[in-house]
Amino acid sequence: MTVALLLGALLAAACVVLVALPFLREPAPRVDALPAPGELAQRQLELIEERDRALAALKELEFDHRTGKITDPDYRALVGEYRRRAALALRALEPRLEEHPRRVRARD
Amino acid sequence: MADLGRAALIVTFGLVLWATFAGAWAARLGRRRLADSAANALLAALVSTAVASLVLLAALVRHDFSFTYVADHTSTRLSRAYSVSAFWGGQEGSLLLWLLVLCAYAGAAVLLNRRRAPDVVAWTVPVLGAVASFFAFLLVAVASPFATQTAPAEGAGLNPSLQNPYMLAHPPLLYLGYVGLTVPFAFGMGALLAGRADERWIVATRRWTLVAWTALGVGQLLGAHWAYVEVGWGGFYAWDPVENAALMPWLAATAFLHSVMIQEKRGMLKVWNVLLVLLAFGLSLFGTFLTRSGVVNSIHSFTQSSIGPWFLGFICVVVAGSLALVFARLPLLRAKTRLESLVSREATFLYNNLLLVAFCLTVLWGVAFPMLSEAVRGEPRTLAGPYYNFFLRAFGLPLLLLMGIGPLVAWRRASLGSVGRTFLWPFAVSVAVGVALIAAGAGSSLPGLLAYTFSAFVLASIVLEFVRGTRAAGSFLQLVSRNRRRYGGYVVHAAIVLVAIGIAGSAYGSTREAKLRPGESMRVGGYTLTYRSLGDTRTAGAIERRARVDVYRGGDRVATVFPGKNAYFAEQQTSNEMAIYTSWPRAEDVDVIADQIDPATDVVYFKALVKPLVNFLWIGGAVFLFGSLIALWPDAREQRRLVARYALAHS
Amino acid sequence: MARKRNPARLVIALSVAAVLAIFLLYTSLVAQGTPSLQPSDLPGRTGNVTLGGLVVGRPTGNGHDAPLRFTIRDRKGTATVRVAYRGSVPDLFRAGRDVSVQGKLQNGVFVAERNTLVTKCPSKYTPAKKQQPGY
Numbered sequence: 006m007t008v009a010l011l012l013g014a015l016l017a018a019a020c021v022v023l024v025a026l027p028f029l030r031e032p033a034p035r036v037d038a039l040p041a042p043g044e045l046a047q048r049q050l051e052l053i054e055e056r057d058r059a060l061a062a063l064k065e066l067e068f069d070h071r072t073g074k075i076t077d078p079d080y081r082a083l084v085g086e087y088r089r090r091a092a093l094a095l096r097a098l099e100p101r102l103e104e105h106p107r108r109v110r111a112r113d
Numbered sequence: 114m115a116d117l118g119r120a121a122l123i124v125t126f127g128l129v130l131w132a133t134f135a136g137a138w139a140a141r142l143g144r145r146r147l148a149d150s151a152a153n154a155l156l157a158a159l160v161s162t163a164v165a166s167l168v169l170l171a172a173l174v175r176h177d178f179s180f181t182y183v184a185d186h187t188s189t190r191l192s193r194a195y196s197v198s199a200f201w202g203g204q205e206g207s208l209l210l211w212l213l214v215l216c217a218y219a220g221a222a223v224l225l226n227r228r229r230a231p232d233v234v235a236w237t238v239p240v241l242g243a244v245a246s247f248f249a250f251l252l253v254a255v256a257s258p259f260a261t262q263t264a265p266a267e268g269a270g271l272n273p274s275l276q277n278p279y280m281l282a283h284p285p286l287l288y289l290g291y292v293g294l295t296v297p298f299a300f301g302m303g304a305l306l307a308g309r310a311d312e313r314w315i316v317a318t319r320r321w322t323l324v325a326w327t328a329l330g331v332g333q334l335l336g337a338h339w340a341y342v343e344v345g346w347g348g349f350y351a352w353d354p355v356e357n358a359a360l361m362p363w364l365a366a367t368a369f370l371h372s373v374m375i376q377e378k379r380g381m382l383k384v385w386n387v388l389l390v391l392l393a394f395g396l397s398l399f400g401t402f403l404t405r406s407g408v409v410n411s412i413h414s415f416t417q418s419s420i421g422p423w424f425l426g427f428i429c430v431v432v433a434g435s436l437a438l439v440f441a442r443l444p445l446l447r448a449k450t451r452l453e454s455l456v457s458r459e460a461t462f463l464y465n466n467l468l469l470v471a472f473c474l475t476v477l478w479g480v481a482f483p484m485l486s487e488a489v490r491g492e493p494r495t496l497a498g499p500y501y502n503f504f505l506r507a508f509g510l511p512l513l514l515l516m517g518i519g520p521l522v523a524w525r526r527a528s529l530g531s532v533g534r535t536f537l538w539p540f541a542v543s544v545a546v547g548v549a550l551i552a553a554g555a556g557s558s559l560p561g562l563l564a565y566t567f568s569a570f571v572l573a574s575i576v577l578e579f580v581r582g583t584r585a586a587g588s589f590l591q592l593v594s595r596n597r598r599r600y601g602g603y604v605v606h607a608a609i610v611l612v613a614i615g616i617a618g619s620a621y622g623s624t625r626e627a628k629l630r631p632g633e634s635m636r637v638g639g640y641t642l643t644y645r646s647l648g649d650t651r652t653a654g655a656i657e658r659r660a661r662v663d664v665y666r667g668g669d670r671v672a673t674v675f676p677g678k679n680a681y682f683a684e685q686q687t688s689n690e691m692a693i694y695t696s697w698p699r700a701e702d703v704d705v706i707a708d709q710i711d712p713a714t715d716v717v718y719f720k721a722l723v724k725p726l727v728n729f730l731w732i733g734g735a736v737f738l739f740g741s742l743i744a745l746w747p748d749a750r751e752q753r754r755l756v757a758r759y760a761l762a763h764s
Numbered sequence: 765m766a767r768k769r770n771p772a773r774l775v776i777a778l779s780v781a782a783v784l785a786i787f788l789l790y791t792s793l794v795a796q797g798t799p800s801l802q803p804s805d806l807p808g809r810t811g812n813v814t815l816g817g818l819v820v821g822r823p824t825g826n827g828h829d830a831p832l833r834f835t836i837r838d839r840k841g842t843a844t845v846r847v848a849y850r851g852s853v854p855d856l857f858r859a860g861r862d863v864s865v866q867g868k869l870q871n872g873v874f875v876a877e878r879n880t881l882v883t884k885c886p887s888k889y890t891p892a893k894k895q896q897p898g899y
Contacts (some may be wrong), residue, residue: 013120
């Protein structure tokens with residue numbers, strides 16, 4: 006019985022320590038704000054997703070064309086529009102990329 | 114030791130309450146350390162719940178009857194494996210399993226995503242905590258597995274019909290499924306609470322949803338196999354509320370898996386997706402509620418427990434709260450793109466969703482009907498097989514067809530001309546198959562014929578996809594490895610088609626009943642069954658009475674089967690042991706049931722069924738698992754792309 | 765572009781309406797549901813119902829040569845009715861068990877439909893044997 010209670014107390018103590026750990030590790034941090042993307046970063050994230058979407062759609066169009074799901078005339082009609090969308094998305098992103106030149110990564 | 118278990122559960126309760134309230138506070142005010150503390154609380158809750166689970170497990174294995182739960186569900190003669198399975202064999206233990214799996218999922222999901230999307234995780238933690246708090250509350254205050262008593266000499270034991278390997282696999286798999294749906298729900302709500310309209314919550318939870326969905330699917334097929342082989346009435350699904358309880362969230366999750374693809378590709382359907390994930394999670398809670406509340410009349414009987422009202426209340430709170438949140442965030446979720454063409458893959462996905470959700474709601478209506486009609490008319494009315502079968506055909510057949518059409522149509526916009534051309538081959542194949550089937554006599558059932566023809570269409574279109582893809586990508590392995598989700602998905606579609614073929618087989622086949630004396634025969638579906646003799650075998654726990662039946666086809670003896678019954682001493686129960694002969698060349702099963710045995714005269718009333726193509730169900734199940742694994746396989750290139758994407762955002 | 769949007773939305777709305785219509789038509793015209801009754805609700809009821817309750821007394825017959833005759837009583841009451849049944853008898857069937865069977869009341873006896881007798885297993889989470897429904 007007492008063993009059980011002792012183990013229980015140990016468990017509770019360990020859990021309390023785990024929960025208090027962030028405060029124990031940094032009793033007086035410089036910044037305690039949650040690293041949440043601000044307005045700008047949020048917008049940038051949405052633009053990045055838009056860019057990835059446009060690029061993926063272009064890739065898929067090429068693949069569908071090669072596998073014969075899209076005929077030649079259809080492909081010619083669509084590819085221009087898809088390329089335009091991708092270019093737009095990239096351009097929308099660029100000004101922000103210019104603000105952070107270090108972070109510009111090569112496309113894979 | 115029961116005290117340790119109780120203490121551990123109280124600790125868990127405290128921890129998840131902290132995760133909920135401190136987490137919400139931290140997310141609201143943007144406090145990093147407090148948010149980390151709340152996330153840590155979920156991890157700690159996993160530890161303390163694991164401790165409680167180990168205590169129960171140890172008591173079960175040791176047959177410590179001072180634990181009321183252990184005494185109610187095990188006995189000294191029960192083997193170790195089944196003593197372990199008693200963990201989820203009863204109300205309190207299964208709730209503990211729910212909580213344990215939830216904490217494991219929650220801990221892992223939070224750990225893996227806290228650096229990548231801290232703002233979303235900050236709100237996901239309190240949602241996960243809230244769900245966990247409900248279960249922890251039930252375990253602490255309403256249904257504790259650690260109630261103690263003066264230990265009786267012997268326990269109640271496990272019903273012999275549950276002492277089979279299915280009991281070890283089926284419930285845990287279903288729990289991995291039910292509980293797993295909490296993760297996408299929590300992340301979806303977390304993203305809404307954080308005021309985010311981007312895709313991170315979907316990207317983060319995609320694999321989790323797939324795992325939960327696969328577990329739920331495989332779990333259900335295992336259950337069907339259990340019903341077929343062990344329970345033995347010749348069928349594998351009876352539209353029982355408990356069976357439907359697992360089907361409904363699976364259907365909603367299937368719809369969700371498809372519609373998130375649209376959101377990923379086109380940024381549309383954001384509102385629909387959060388509603389769908391809410392539906393899937395809500396149905397999973399509802400399913401958990403159904404199987405333990407005694408509210409609906411089911412063959413799987415359960416006690417009228419006090420748990421029911423609590424569950425119902427929790428479901429109402431979850432649904433109402435989530436809907437309010439969605440409504441509040443509606444402007445954020447408005448789509449910037451529109452459906453461009455009805456001839457596009459988006460459109461087929463939308464129809465797929467419509468049919469899946471329609472069927473899901475139909476099943477829900479059927480399950481809730483007795484309760485509703487009692488409330489309205491004063492007497493409960495039940496809807497049974499015919500109702501469900503009608504809608505299975507009305508919605509399922511078009512769904513089957515769509516599985517073949519979808520892959521052949523391009524995203525965004527496809528011209529009818531190109532669609533017509535890609536359709537030609539599969540269409541020709543399906544027509545040829547249809548004609549051949551009619552010649553073979555399959556026209557006796559129109560839904561069956563349609564199901565087979567559509568199945569041929571889908572399989573042909575899948576093969577076409579693989580062939581054309583391989584030609585374009587260079588090699589088969591390259592193709593699959595670079596497009597794991599798509600081609601894994603095609604394999605899963607093929608699996609569903611196999612399952613559909615197995616189900617459609619039930620529309621054909623025959624049943625015969627006969628009273629036979631030793632030496633007499635009966636005919637069923639082209640087979641002749643000759644009853645030879647009756648014999649008893651005595652084992653440690655039962656008397657096994659078996660009838661020896663020879664199976665003939667066209668004059669040749671193809672098999673000898675032994676249907677019969679087992680009479681268990683201790684439990685004072687009889688179980689039916691159906692005999693199955695599988696004819697692989699003819700792709701059908703012959704099931705023989707000894708309905709009634711008169712030991713004095715050796716007269717046996719037999720029931721024999723011929724079930725065509727039923728084994729496609731189990732084969733389909735294996736293919737389903739294989740396809741899911743392909744789709745789940747981690748893709749290093751995709752990972753790198755995602756890391757690059759989020760690094761750019763957090764600059 | 766505005767004109768291109770509308771047909772798609774219209775078609776989707778029509779599809780939803782069509783699905784709803786199928787559902788409503790079927791449930792209102794065909795599937796009315798079978799009432800689940802206990803013996804006390806039975807007098808005066810015509811038509812096919814599902815009768816449920818506890819088996820009392822001593823059943824006779826085996827359902828095959830001779831009809832299985834037994835008495836069903838309300839789960840929490842005293843009203844009883846005699847039942848005549850032909851078909852498969854579940855192994856768990858015996859006096860005291862909770863059963864349900866489909867059929868109709870004829871001349872004071874509940875005449876059951878073949879193979880519709882179902883027994884509920886007495887303990888929690890244990891599936892009982894079924895006979896007829898579903899696949």
